[in-house]
Amino acid sequence: MINLKTPLGDEVLTLKAGERVSLSGMIYTARDEAHLRMMKEGIPFDPKGAVIYHCGPVVKDHTIIAAGPTTSARMNKLSGFLLDAGVRALIGKGGMGDTVREELRGRGVYLAFTGGCAALAASRMTLKGVFFEDLGMPEAVWAIECRDLPLTVAIDSDGGDLFHDVRLQAEKIFDKMF
Amino acid sequence: MPKLTDHEKLRTAVHEATTAALKEAETHLPGDVKAALRAAYAAEDNPVAKSELEAIFENIETAERRNVPICQDTGVPIVYITIPPNVPFTDAITEGVQDGVRQATAEIPLRPNVVSPFTRENTGDNCGMGMPAVHITPGETFTLTVLPKGAGSENVSALKMFLPSEKGEITRFITETMLHAGGKPCPPVILGIGIGSTADGATALAKEALLRPLGEMSRLEQEIYDAVNALGIGPMGLGGKTTCLGVRIREGGCHTACLPVALNVQCWAARRATVEVNYP
Numbered sequence: 388m389i390n391l392k393t394p395l396g397d398e399v400l401t402l403k404a405g406e407r408v409s410l411s412g413m414i415y416t417a418r419d420e421a422h423l424r425m426m427k428e429g430i431p432f433d434p435k436g437a438v439i440y441h442c443g444p445v446v447k448d449h450t451i452i453a454a455g456p457t458t459s460a461r462m463n464k465l466s467g468f469l470l471d472a473g474v475r476a477l478i479g480k481g482g483m484g485d486t487v488r489e490e491l492r493g494r495g496v497y498l499a500f501t502g503g504c505a506a507l508a509a510s511r512m513t514l515k516g517v518f519f520e521d522l523g524m525p526e527a528v529w530a531i532e533c534r535d536l537p538l539t540v541a542i543d544s545d546g547g548d549l550f551h552d553v554r555l556q557a558e559k560i561f562d563k564m565f
Numbered sequence: 566m567p568k569l570t571d572h573e574k575l576r577t578a579v580h581e582a583t584t585a586a587l588k589e590a591e592t593h594l595p596g597d598v599k600a601a602l603r604a605a606y607a608a609e610d611n612p613v614a615k616s617e618l619e620a621i622f623e624n625i626e627t628a629e630r631r632n633v634p635i636c637q638d639t640g641v642p643i644v645y646i647t648i649p650p651n652v653p654f655t656d657a658i659t660e661g662v663q664d665g666v667r668q669a670t671a672e673i674p675l676r677p678n679v680v681s682p683f684t685r686e687n688t689g690d691n692c693g694m695g696m697p698a699v700h701i702t703p704g705e706t707f708t709l710t711v712l713p714k715g716a717g718s719e720n721v722s723a724l725k726m727f728l729p730s731e732k733g734e735i736t737r738f739i740t741e742t743m744l745h746a747g748g749k750p751c752p753p754v755i756l757g758i759g760i761g762s763t764a765d766g767a768t769a770l771a772k773e774a775l776l777r778p779l780g781e782m783s784r785l786e787q788e789i790y791d792a793v794n795a796l797g798i799g800p801m802g803l804g805g806k807t808t809c810l811g812v813r814i815r816e817g818g819c820h821t822a823c824l825p826v827a828l829n830v831q832c833w834a835a836r837r838a839t840v841e842v843n844y845p
């Protein structure tokens with residue numbers, strides 16, 4: 388297990404698809420609506436070395452109750468501006484498209500967090516703030532401090548893409564089967 | 566103290582049952598699903614797949630211990646109710662369900678997921694515009710089952726209107742749908758399949774099929790299970806032997822010129838709970 392601490396720097400460039408990492412520090416949640424708002428109005432936190440978490444948490448009394456990842460592919464066309472601004476890692480589930488794989492090249496990584504593991508995530512998180520709260524609980528940008536979030540490097544900065552490899556292999560198997 | 570009317574008594578009983586069922590379903594995974602996940606772990610030899618399943622086990626334990634939702638996508642509430650002959654079929658039942666969903670949303674808490682389809686405005690309490698979906702059928706006992714349904718898996722669900730001569734194509738259709746879904750529905754998944762009925766009826770059967778606990782499978786269920794798992798998509802789409810924990814099929818009579826086949830995909834967090842309604 389490789390330990391990472393935010394803000395991230397060039398250490399992300401040495402990560403390889405398939406490796407397990409443990410992440411600590413600040414992360415910012417963002418789903419579809421938050422991406423659209425940030426494109427229009429700007430990024431409300433320092434994006435240099437920042438980590439974006441594709442997540443719409445359950446929050447009660449300023450506490451994160453549940454905060455697993457959402458499907459990252461919905462943000463396939465919405466992530467380039469974040470990486471251009473210095474974001475070094477995207478966390479989510481299900482993988483991302485070819486465009487994002489190229490956008491990450493030489494700059495950052497996509498980290499997979501186990502879908503549905505919201506209680507586990509929340510047990511390692513402290514809420515620090517919120518932006519765009521008018522977007523509603525799932526769509527707002529929540530600033531969260533996390534401790535030892537267990538993640539898998541799914542897309543690395545050299546174009547290695549675990550989801551893509553698995554999909555290609557599955558397509559071959561499907562063609563042979565039918 | 567003023568006496569409750571029969572309408573209020575029924576509404577309150579359904580309200581309490583709905584809240585209790587949601588509290589159970591959202592925080593505790595059914596035993597059959599946990600057993601299937603353990604069996605999957607024993608069968609895996611891919612280290613990434615094993616670590617994904619380990620995170621799932623730790624998550625299930627954390628949710629139970631802290632009494633918090635298993636997944637932050639606490640779903641939209643789907644409710645199945647059977648009513649015995651002595652219970653009047655009135656809107657006290659649907660009103661009671663709404664009361665129960667509102668209380669569960671505030672107390673557990675649940676994420677408010679219900680929005681208007683075009684404005685995307687959130688109703689704030691998981692109720693409104695036909696939600697929660699309530700399905701009522703006559704039965705022997707007064708029971709209420711909740712099936713909170715998340716969007717990641719619902720979004721890859723599918724319907725195909727086959728020709729009656731194409732029944733040999735069903736396994737291919739389901740397998741191809743899961744190939745394109747990849748890691749998006751949070752595998753390992755459970756596949757609910759509705760075969761027959763009408764276009765709308767088949768999709769309802771597919772969801773109802775998910776109510777049957779995992780266990781022994783029919784020949785076609787097993788065939789689909791084997792084909793989907795052969796793809797190697799694995800837990801979360803990161804590769805492995807377990808893409809699917811089980812297949813459940815429900816059949817219905819259909820038009821002689823039709824063969825509707827619907828697939829309702831359920832993520833590993835297959836949340837369901839049944840309670841008896843305390844009425845009269």
